[in-house]
Amino acid sequence: DTLAPPLAGVREFMARYPYDCFEQRLSRAVALGDAGLWQSLAGDLPAYQADDGLLRYWPSGSLTGSEALTAYVLAMTSDAGLPIPAG
Numbered sequence: 001d002t003l004a005p006p007l008a009g010v011r012e013f014m015a016r017y018p019y020d021c022f023e024q025r026l027s028r029a030v031a032l033g034d035a036g037l038w039q040s041l042a043g044d045l046p047a048y049q050a051d052d053g054l055l056r057y058w059p060s061g062s063l064t065g066s067e068a069l070t071a072y073v074l075a076m077t078s079d080a081g082l083p084i085p086a087g
Contacts, residue, residue, distance in 0.1 A: 021057040022048050023069055030080045038082050045085065 014031040017024065022041070029037040047059035054065025055073055077084055 022055060023057060023072060026073060026076055030076055030082070035082075038077075042083075042085050 011032060014028050017028055025037070025041050028034070029041060044059070045055075048055050048057075050056050050065035051063050052065055054067060054070045056062055056065050057069060074084075076082075
């Protein structure tokens with residue numbers, strides 16, 4: 001069979017997850033395997049990119065992005081096979 005535990009509870013939790021910063025939206029898309037949610041978030045990437053080229057948690061506010069968030073997004077999208085649009 002499998003060594004992996006069933007993930008139904010995780011998926012149920014993430015389907016109801018109420019928070020919506022960039023990291024949380026990405027985590028939700030990956031946990032749910034929701035390509036449409038990722039496409040929507042990927043379309044919003046320019047709004048989340050700070051002047052320094054890094055990503056921000058929210059589309060407005062800080063002029064500088066987060067190295068940790070940017071690294072997380074690159075790792076998660078790579079591991080999940082999600083394409084990052086050129087631009």
